[in-house]
Amino acid sequence: MAAGNVRVVNVEERIRELADQVVALRDAYYRGSPRVADAEYDAVEDELRELVAANPELAPDPNPLDQVGAPTVLHAPVRHSRPMLSLEKATTAEQVAAFFARFPGQSVVVMPKLDGLSLALVYEDGRLVRAVTRGDGTTGDDVTPLVRALTDGLPERIDAPGRVEVRGEAVMLRSTFAAYNQAHADKPLINPRNAAAGTLRAKDPATVAERRLFFFAFDLDTSTPDSADADLERALRTLGFSGADMRHCPDADAAAEVIAGIEQRRDELDYDLDGAVLRLADRVAYAAAGTRSNSPRGALAYKFAAEERTTILEDVVWDVGKTGKIAPVAHLAPVFVGGTTVTRATLANQEVIRARGIKIGDTVLVRRAGDVIPFVAGVLDESQRTGAERDIVPPSTCPSCEQELVEQGNSRELFCTNTACPAQTVRRLIHWASRAAADIDAIGGVWIERLAEAGLLENPSDFYTLTKDQLLEFDRVGEVSATRMIDSIVASRAVGLRRALIGLAIPMASEGTATRLCRAGFASLEDVADADEERLVAVEDIGPKVAASLSEHLGRLRPELQRLRDCGVSLDVRDEDLPPVVATDAPLAGKTVVVTGSLNDPRSGEKVPRPTFQRLCEKAGATTATSVSANTDLLITGTDVGASKLTKAEKLGVEVVDQSLVWAQLIEAKIV
Numbered sequence: 001m002a003a004g005n006v007r008v009v010n011v012e013e014r015i016r017e018l019a020d021q022v023v024a025l026r027d028a029y030y031r032g033s034p035r036v037a038d039a040e041y042d043a044v045e046d047e048l049r050e051l052v053a054a055n056p057e058l059a060p061d062p063n064p065l066d067q068v069g070a071p072t073v074l075h076a077p078v079r080h081s082r083p084m085l086s087l088e089k090a091t092t093a094e095q096v097a098a099f100f101a102r103f104p105g106q107s108v109v110v111m112p113k114l115d116g117l118s119l120a121l122v123y124e125d126g127r128l129v130r131a132v133t134r135g136d137g138t139t140g141d142d143v144t145p146l147v148r149a150l151t152d153g154l155p156e157r158i159d160a161p162g163r164v165e166v167r168g169e170a171v172m173l174r175s176t177f178a179a180y181n182q183a184h185a186d187k188p189l190i191n192p193r194n195a196a197a198g199t200l201r202a203k204d205p206a207t208v209a210e211r212r213l214f215f216f217a218f219d220l221d222t223s224t225p226d227s228a229d230a231d232l233e234r235a236l237r238t239l240g241f242s243g244a245d246m247r248h249c250p251d252a253d254a255a256a257e258v259i260a261g262i263e264q265r266r267d268e269l270d271y272d273l274d275g276a277v278l279r280l281a282d283r284v285a286y287a288a289a290g291t292r293s294n295s296p297r298g299a300l301a302y303k304f305a306a307e308e309r310t311t312i313l314e315d316v317v318w319d320v321g322k323t324g325k326i327a328p329v330a331h332l333a334p335v336f337v338g339g340t341t342v343t344r345a346t347l348a349n350q351e352v353i354r355a356r357g358i359k360i361g362d363t364v365l366v367r368r369a370g371d372v373i374p375f376v377a378g379v380l381d382e383s384q385r386t387g388a389e390r391d392i393v394p395p396s397t398c399p400s401c402e403q404e405l406v407e408q409g410n411s412r413e414l415f416c417t418n419t420a421c422p423a424q425t426v427r428r429l430i431h432w433a434s435r436a437a438a439d440i441d442a443i444g445g446v447w448i449e450r451l452a453e454a455g456l457l458e459n460p461s462d463f464y465t466l467t468k469d470q471l472l473e474f475d476r477v478g479e480v481s482a483t484r485m486i487d488s489i490v491a492s493r494a495v496g497l498r499r500a501l502i503g504l505a506i507p508m509a510s511e512g513t514a515t516r517l518c519r520a521g522f523a524s525l526e527d528v529a530d531a532d533e534e535r536l537v538a539v540e541d542i543g544p545k546v547a548a549s550l551s552e553h554l555g556r557l558r559p560e561l562q563r564l565r566d567c568g569v570s571l572d573v574r575d576e577d578l579p580p581v582v583a584t585d586a587p588l589a590g591k592t593v594v595v596t597g598s599l600n601d602p603r604s605g606e607k608v609p610r611p612t613f614q615r616l617c618e619k620a621g622a623t624t625a626t627s628v629s630a631n632t633d634l635l636i637t638g639t640d641v642g643a644s645k646l647t648k649a650e651k652l653g654v655e656v657v658d659q660s661l662v663w664a665q666l667i668e669a670k671i672v
């Protein structure tokens with residue numbers, strides 16, 4: 001009995017503690033300075049929810065779990081026509097199935113749960129009159145001038161009578177976020193969600209002019225519902241809104257598949273998302289389902305793994321790269337983020353470290369979203385500092401060869417210019433052996449380092465003079481592995497112009513540069529080395545800087561090119577890298593196209609990687625480019641299209657066609 005009492009007292013205390021934490025964390029978050037990552041906040045909420053569910057008599061009063069958002073009125077308060085609520089959360093297939101079971105026979109749409117902030121747009125007789133934030137769910141903040149000035153994707157006029165309210169999410173696109181941070185390295189934004197919220201909190205639109213937002217609609221309320229389209233997605237599209245990508249699902253299995261698809265493509269999309277939303281497709285049925293204290297009954301949010309987490313920055317190590325760049329690498333206490341355990345993350349450069357005010361020992365926010373390399377986005381809560389934190393001091397000499405470093409550019413990136421630097425040498429050798437280049441797959445990085453230390457490897461050509469006997473002298477190398485290593489080296493002799501150029505790691509020359517040089521008719525690496533600037537810049541996407549870098553470095557590498565040739569390594573263009581032979585009547589002949597979104601073969605529904613589809617377009621006569629410009633003839637769109645490309649195409653008057661049309665042409669011309 002006594003033990004029972006003690007437990008109850010503890011539970012009561014714990015509930016109070018958690019409720020206080022929820023209130024405090026929400027308050028900080030909605031004021032624009034979150035103190036923890038969302039996943040950590042969610043964990044506090046979850047614990048509170050579980051404790052209250054098990055001990056309903058101990059529910060706090062007022063219960064923060066029944067409340068939405070927080071009151072944040074900066075401009076002018078506006079009462080919502082109906083509350084703007086939160087969403088019930090799910091993490092399992094069973095919860096999704098239970099949702100379907102509650103609404104038998106109803107069609108459900110599944111769409112990405114965009115991570116921005118929700119807005120209600122009010123139109124009267126076709127004119128946008130008000131844009132309001134969610135606020136505490138009942139009363140929001142009038143942000144109409146900011147939304148008008150800064151948000152794309154919402155029409156100023158719509159063709160609908162009476163009062164129409166469109167709700168949706170205003171997000172900062174990842175491309176906008178990245179470009180902004182690049183341009184404002186001294187005042188970086190921490191993540192796109194916070195950036196979007198901060199933008200609409202500005203007092204003056206001019207101060208945040210470069211922070212464009214994009215509005216995705218997901219909800220519609222019309223004064224004359226009978227005449228309107230009952231299907232949400234169609235109705236929004238008809239009015240001219242970019243909806244969140246909605247898929248109709250007849251049952252829970254179909255929904256599970258769409259949810260998995262959204263999660264899989266998460267990294268390719270131009271916006272952050274933290275889950276998928278299921279919602280009754282029929283607007284009348286959705287309204288009829290009603291609401292709970294803080295969520296609609298006709299919708300459910302399926303949450304994905306967090307892309308941001310906080311962890312301890314244990315140390316910073318300055319790493320020497322293959323081009324001599326010395327980059328700070330964060331060593332972190334292991335943290336599960338973006339689906340994997342992360343222990344290393346990039347800190348970009350010394351200016352970024354300074355701008356973000358990061359110290360060793362800090363609890364830092366680690367972000368792994370969209371891009372493969374996790375990075376340290378900043379310190380959320382400086383009040384957690386103990387005083388034992390240490391400044392991150394950039395080195396003045398190379399950690400490998402001790403040569404004095406030089407600084408370059410606005411972000412003061414550090415470089416070791418000693419081409420004989422041992423660390424650079426190893427990095428360059430590893431790069432030569434990598435899959436995108438010579439693909440010497442039987443010799444890993446550790447072995448390359450060992451062989452370099454033993455003086456057997458310095459330049460790529462040295463791989464080709466290695467002998468089995470030399471390898472056998474190393475501990476733990478037996479007959480079998482030595483043979484495998486040598487075979488792998490021999491096979492890599494067919495590397496060819498494109499991959500050899502990638503393998504030589506020439507600053508500013510990307511994989512795309514190598515591909516385009518081959519397509520433009522260059523026959524060998526020597527041919528590229530011999531070319532003057534005029535001939536190089538005539539190649540698409542190669543500018544004077546890339547041309548100069550190619551000339552300088554290939555000039556320096558001439559003796560190495562000769563050594564590679566002497567070892568029987570091919571530096572000539574390979575058939576597979578030549579432009580495809582195209583008939584003059586090919587369906588896309590002479591067109592420059594950009595491909596965006598996810599592609600699917602309409603005959604099987606199978607997902608087709610973008611490079612494969614681009615190759616098909618090239619076979620059909622097209623030249624492919626990566627970004628929309630005035631030279632683009634066609635923007636070919638798959639599903640989940642990045643809004644920025646569409647906006648740009650619209651601005652430049654570039655024709656936009658759906659992939660289905662191109663597939664039909666490819667099939668007709670027997671290209672696929």
Ligand SMILES: NC(=O)c1ccc[n+]([C@@H]2O[C@H](COP(=O)([O-])OP(=O)(O)OC[C@H]3O[C@@H](n4cnc5c(N)ncnc54)[C@H](O)[C@@H]3O)[C@@H](O)[C@H]2O)c1
Nearest residue numbers: 025026029034036037038041086087112113114118218277
């Ligand atoms: N880091 C912190 O300290 C802290 C504190 C408080 C809240 N938070 C975070 O803020 C969020 C707030 O939670 P919440 O209760 O508002 O729920 P929520 O944000 O998880 O869900 C409701 C919201 O989802 C949005 N949404 C996006 N796409 C949608 C779609 N397709 N259909 C419908 N709605 C869509 C809407 O804006 C809606 O208001 C959570 O992610 C939480 O982690 C963080």
Ligand SMILES: [Zn+2]
Nearest residue numbers: 398401416421
């Ligand atoms: Zn060095």
